[in-house]
Amino acid sequence: MKTETEGVPRTRKTLPETGADWPTLKEKLLSFKAKDVQWKRRRLGVFIYYAGDDVFEVGKEAYDLYHVENALGSETAFPSLKRMEEEVVDMGLQLLNGPEDACGNMTSGGSESILLAVKACRDRAKAQSRETLGGELIVPRSAHPAFDKAALYLGLTVKRISLQPDHRADVQAMADAITHKTLMLVGSAPCYPYGLVDPIEELSDLAIQRNLWLHVDACVGGYLLPFLTRNGVDTPHFDFTLPGVSSISADLHKFGYTPKAASTLFHRTKEQRAYQMFEFTNWPSGAMSTPTAAGTRSGGPIAGAWAVMHYLGSSGYQEKARQIVEVQRRVHQGLKDIADVTPLHDRTYSITPMISSTLDIHAVWRQMINLGWFSSSMTEPKAMHMMFHPAHLDVVDEYLEDLKKAANLAREKGIQGGVEARYN
Ligand SMILES: Cc1ncc(COP(=O)(O)O)c(C=O)c1O
Numbered sequence: 001m002k003t004e005t006e007g008v009p010r011t012r013k014t015l016p017e018t019g020a021d022w023p024t025l026k027e028k029l030l031s032f033k034a035k036d037v038q039w040k041r042r043r044l045g046v047f048i049y050y051a052g053d054d055v056f057e058v059g060k061e062a063y064d065l066y067h068v069e070n071a072l073g074s075e076t077a078f079p080s081l082k083r084m085e086e087e088v089v090d091m092g093l094q095l096l097n098g099p100e101d102a103c104g105n106m107t108s109g110g111s112e113s114i115l116l117a118v119k120a121c122r123d124r125a126k127a128q129s130r131e132t133l134g135g136e137l138i139v140p141r142s143a144h145p146a147f148d149k150a151a152l153y154l155g156l157t158v159k160r161i162s163l164q165p166d167h168r169a170d171v172q173a174m175a176d177a178i179t180h181k182t183l184m185l186v187g188s189a190p191c192y193p194y195g196l197v198d199p200i201e202e203l204s205d206l207a208i209q210r211n212l213w214l215h216v217d218a219c220v221g222g223y224l225l226p227f228l229t230r231n232g233v234d235t236p237h238f239d240f241t242l243p244g245v246s247s248i249s250a251d252l253h254k255f256g257y258t259p260k261a262a263s264t265l266f267h268r269t270k271e272q273r274a275y276q277m278f279e280f281t282n283w284p285s286g287a288m289s290t291p292t293a294a295g296t297r298s299g300g301p302i303a304g305a306w307a308v309m310h311y312l313g314s315s316g317y318q319e320k321a322r323q324i325v326e327v328q329r330r331v332h333q334g335l336k337d338i339a340d341v342t343p344l345h346d347r348t349y350s351i352t353p354m355i356s357s358t359l360d361i362h363a364v365w366r367q368m369i370n371l372g373w374f375s376s377s378m379t380e381p382k383a384m385h386m387m388f389h390p391a392h393l394d395v396v397d398e399y400l401e402d403l404k405k406a407a408n409l410a411r412e413k414g415i416q417g418g419v420e421a422r423y424n
Contacts, residue, residue, distance in 0.1 A: 222250020
């Protein structure tokens with residue numbers, strides 16, 4: 001099989017006849033990175049959440065200590081993993097005000113947490129003799145595609161509902177979309193495109209009135225918003241303090257700053273979580289029970305999360321959140337001197353979409369990529385998109401200088417950036 005990469009035909013690789021020594025292989029592996037984005041230079045606004053080299057080192061060493069252990073055996077062979085996962089979940093539940101009966105577990109990432117929340121919701125509805133074939137999830141247009149992926153896997157449908165003009169979920173329109181087939185309502189805290197928190201309080205009321213499962217996608221904000229609040233930032237309520245919130249996804253490998261692949265999925269009750277489980281006995285090897293989509297799970301992300309959470313502690317996370325506030329403040333301030341580029345919203349949570357009324361902002365975005373700053377772009381409205389991390393504090397002035405350069409280049413050369421946007 002041949003594929004074309006940058007016009008060069010690719011031949012299928014064969015397993016080498018004999019092995020090579022590790023130093024040679026290591027050198028090769030490092031050389032493969034030559035064309036990758038230089039994230040260590042803190043020039044990435046997507047994919048990597050950078051809270052400092054010390055945090056990465058702690059996560060990496062803890063990951064290495066446990067990367068061979070398998071959480072498939074955490075009830076039997078590896079009580080260490082069970083203990084660490086339980087403690088990670090406890091700490092998450094404390095942050096998100098989980099009630100006495102709340103529970104959860106770690107997953108490989110936001111998409112898996114969302115998949116499992118939707119599965120639990122669907123199977124619980126089935127157990128309550130509700131019709132689930134073609135069951136509906138009602139989500140704001142800004143919700144992550146992971147809900148569509150989950151629906152596709154689970155035989156459900158998604159209704160994406162237009163937003164309010166302020167780009168938050170339109171709760172009345174979501175209410176109007178509810179039918180007898182609706183199983184789940186969704187709100188984000190914050191959503192990926194705009195960095196805004198949906199009106200979760202109103203969604204919670206609606207979920208209670210209509211007896212529906214409300215999932216809050218706090219993959220981005222779960223480990224960030226509580227610490228922004230502690231820094232005096234006005235953050236909307238989004239967690240289990242709202243009685244209609246049934247489940248919450250919160251990614252550790254985002255603003256928990258832990259090694260990938262690590263997320264948490266929390267349920268308000270143990271009864272709910274029971275529907276997330278996969279239990280099986282009908283084969284020669286006896287009982288198998290897993291809470292996640294994966295069977296084998298490396299212990300690395302569990303140990304990495306446990307270690308980073310203990311390394312940073314509440315005060316460490318609060319300080320990292322303060323740094324993000326400071327970066328965003330300086331970016332907003334700096335943008336006042338760059339007439340062509342403005343933030344789409346006055347206040348967002350780390351994520352900062354930027355627009356232009358004078359230039360093709362996608363042209364500016366492409367110039368920024370040429371200058372070494374990698375981020376996503378978006379279309380509603382046309383904007384460039386940056387996720388700011390604590391480590392951006394070291395480079396915020398360079399960022400603003402390059403943004404000025406990129407805007408000048410786009411203006412002087414009349415460059416067009418095209419209409420398409422990319423998330424990944
Ligand atoms: C709001 C939101 N939800 C869910 C996800 C999916 O997370 P993952 O990429 O870890 O599967 C993302 C990823 O960026 C996200 O921003």
